[in-house]
Amino acid sequence: MTGSEASPSFKLAYVPGVTPAKWVRIWNERLPDVPLTLVAVSVAEAFDVLRGGGADAGFVRLPVDRTDLSAIPLYTETTVVVVPKDHVVAAVDQVSTDDLADDIVLHPLDDTLGWERLPGQPAIERPATTEDAVDLVAAGIGVLVVPQSLARLHHRKDLTYRPVTDAPESRVALSWPEEKTTDLVEDFIGIVRGRTVNSTRGRAPAPAPAEPKAKAKRPETSGGGRRKPAAGKSTGRNPRSGGSGGAKGTKRGKPRRGRS
Known part of the structure; x- marks a missing residue:
């Protein structure tokens, strides 16, 4: 597939009787930075316009010479x-x-x-x-x-x-030069076929990569490997006791009175 990012616009040909307004509106909504230019052509000149580069794609009437042109039949008229x-x-x-x-x-x-x-x-x-x-x-x-x-x-x-019940019918198709199936042509094919903007064959922007989850911080530890208690939490020690890790304090008795 040939990229078309450098193309300033997309040219769409159409033969008499075809009304491309619906598809043009969707194009303008999805690709507002890529102007779409309509090119009115007769049935006789439509294929020469496509081959000569006068349009990137076009709504034509079947049959289409498949030697060098691709075509997607769209509908049959009464x-x-x-x-x-x-x-x-x-x-x-x-x-x-x-x-x-x-x-x-x-x-x-x-x-x-x-x-x-x-x-x-x-x-x-x-x-x-x-x-x-x-x-x-x-x-x-x-x-x-x-x-x-x-x-x-x-x-x-x-x-x-x-x-007229038994007359031949005319079929309308979207056609483009096979060797020029550009990204913009693929975009227009998607619109005509009813693909959504999130279709895998569309050119919707890729979703932004998810931010990595922050790792939970481990509680800080003292030099001896014990966890440092969070602020405001008691260690379970008596604050009146002396050194850390010392023996529990003994209960003091009442002082004895001396004999007179």
Whole structure:
């Protein structure tokens, strides 16, 4: 793994339809000293941006060329058909591709679904972008089948959308150059996968070493090896006796009176 401590920032690419705000917020909370810069890219240019160093990692749409790129699939989107609000499809909850057989189905050049066979009737020409295709739908030229996030991204008040039950689905993944799996990339992978800040694969600071416990002091001893009594405690000797360790004092009797 290549260290990334010298990197001044982390660049994150994302394709249309992906909303990285949640992950960016967590990054800013955990790594406030490492600015995260967002790089908006089209589906077509996303992988070239990653390979060329324009971003450290990116949210892309599968498939990913695993020759030199790593990828972690994140989620699969619902596929919907975008139609005018007065279209017959707007009256139902969901449709199949067979229900679109009589419609002109637009197929933009930046399509992300990878159709084997496009449903409906083909348009005279393909729109350049999904946004252009949405404008054509609004003009009554045809309908458009896209991932739900793109339908939301290009939402218009005069259009609506419904799920298509048997259409191909688009999967979103986090991808990065395999040879550049830096510490910061690992940090972002942890955030996307929901690891906590204390995860063993995170970069949380190591806990401070515990201070050694103080050793209990042994009572001081006199030269003869006996323990020195604590202040205020009696030794058990009579303080009126003479020398230390001497015989106990004898009891004095009353003095005798002399005879007169």
